[in-house]
Amino acid sequence: ARIQEGAASLEGYGLVFKNNVMASGVIPQITIMAGPAAGGAVYSPALTDFLIMVKGDAYYMFVTGPEITKVVLGEDVSMQDLGGAVVHASKSGVVHFMVDSEQEAINTAKRLLSYLPSNNMEEPPYMDTGDTNDREVKDAESIVPTDSAKTFDIRDLVYAVVDNGEFLEVHKHWAQNITVGFARVAGNVVGIVANNSAYASGAIDIDAADKAARFIRFCDAFNIPLVSIVDTPGYIPGTDQEYRGIIRHGAKMLYAFAEATVPKITVVVRRSYGGAHIAMSIKSLGA
Template identity: 40%
Template sequence: MHRSYFADNKNEETFHMSWEADIEELRRRQAMTARMGGEEKVARQHANGKLTVRERIDALLDQGSFREIGSVAGRGSYDAEGQLVDLSPANFVFGRGRIDGRPVVVGGDDFTVRGGAADASIHEKQVQCEKLAGEYRQPLIRLVDGTGGGGSVKSYETIGHTYVPANPGWEVVVQNLETIPVVALALGSVAGLGAAKTVASHYSLMVKDISQMFIAGPAVVARAGESLTKEELGGAMIHAKAGAVDDVVDSEAEAFERARRFLSYLPSSVDELPPRIAPTDDPERRDDWLIKAVPKERRRVYDMRRVVKSVVDQGSFFEMGKWFGRSAITGLARIDGWPVAVLASDPHFYGGGWTADTAQKVVRFVDLADTFHLPVVHLVDIPGFLIGLDAEKTATIRHGARALSAVYQARVPWCTVVIRRAFGVAGAAMMNHTRARYRFAWPSGDWGSLPMEGGIEVAYRAELDKAPDREAAMAEITERLEKVRSPFRSAEAFSIEEIIDPRDTRPLLCEFANLAAPLRRPGFRAAGFRP
């Protein structure tokens, strides 16, 4: 009896001294915020073909790896005694997790809570998400599904005044672009600051049918005189073709897979180097069909993507920006297990000639490679810049000069393979010629200041004007020039370093990748102003 008294008294004392009741209260609050916007709003999200933010995080990250931060942040309602009655969560969920075992930071909008509008947000959560990723050097994935900004004009009445616009934490968004890989997945109707955060990334995508993106939505645009649906105003393909986003996918599951794959080529931050994986493809593999890949007839096109996939490790090519600036192909790949950035020409579009859009695409891609220490492999077939009135109206030469500057400012190892044409200023963007020219050419190589077909009449006008038979004179001049057009003449003069059998391209690129690997240096890049 005496012992029982003291035992019971000890248990009661332990209960009063512990924090069990407080932990129970924490769990009760977490259960409230986990409901998100409530059953009805969650059901509506599913009915619209979309996952909730918590389902998205679980689908993206390694199973069980998510560690939420700010799990009970929101707006509580209390009774007269000061007891919590309900807790409406903030409409942004973020935390730490892992992708393929590597630490990452993920943050996502909760559209079930006021549609992602600012009057349901605690903006400090988004700022801390960005800071956590940047300061701890972890890749950041944004799951964007809302405005993420000032919300509607209704918020003016709520706070009692209007306000001078400012984007909290935008300086961190900018810093992160030069520090860590940033992925943005637009997974719903994205507007305003949400749209800005989508494009302020290294890799962005939209999902067909469920994603739209606007500076301002249809209702606001209608007041400016344009009546458009969400798809007409900001559908996924509109932005893919304009270069606002890099990719369009068919489902959220595919979006998460693409995000994971993109990150697999990159280091966690600029303080590290891109990781090599165990090689799975023979570095000496020679595909026989490459000897016939480029037609003898110079005006005929060919499949450059097939060439790319042949010379990199099988199944490793990850294309980005397919629908924008389409005379250039950009993507990540592996060569003998080493991650590289691949830039290639696509002769199906303007014969591979660079448009203003193509130049913008090249600038952004070269910056990506240089920021994250990815050696560049450039497969060249560039007949020059696009010419004509449209080219002049779109400032092609200015954008082209920026692209050329980006190439010359890059400090990563660079290997060029001239597949066919390289003419003029755009052709000179094949590499920085002042560095050691790690360069090869296929026997189909054809280069100069101007393509011969378009330059003969200009260069030989006086001779042609005097000729009694202009067509015969043209034929005779062409025949003379064809003799000096051979790439072997250039090789004799060491104007091109080495002509190779196309089938040897992969073994030579594998050699380059292994030589380049120890030359990569971690740290921040420094690039000056570009025109």
């Protein structure tokens, strides 16, 4: 929209946003960010379920650009530092998948769609993977340290358990203390929610709670069973988290698990302490 076009020019944006919202939870919505976006144009991608963004100088998104930021705040910042793929994939959490090329973005979207039903009335697509649910996970004991003070990457365990070691991680670079993504077990699609002790010892913070809650609600909307893999010492303490609203954000995760009506399985691999024990889906929340 241009200033000289007046408020009426914004009505088009509003119609797009309304359609995004009306389709939310009914059909999967995926955005490929293959160019720049600024102002109102950034909100439709943010309203969709998954945003795939290409790295590079030609690709960026922000509400307010560097020039206005300079005038208003006196802050010098480049387009990439303000709204590039790396920023949104690792700091803001707007981007779910960061890729190196537009072709990779298309391939990622295709792979993502292979896990999703076409709408919320369908079941997720079954695939004969050649893997079975009675396969012994021989590497499990070597992957998970018996000493709870030692950290490990929970994704190694996920790869060992799921069919053929295929796991599509969502938000890989953001809130890494919790891992979420799609996989198959005996050919059936599942959503994985797992604490990752390789980052912040697997403790839950504001971003981790938001990341998990959004993913849980998506899976519930599209009939995807949830598997929680628990290894957490609790919530991250301190004034920073409390002042920013860890209670409010942590409640989102509790709400999401309690609300979900899909099958929920919880596996405690080591630690499960305090409020985080509840937040990772216990029996009273429907596991």
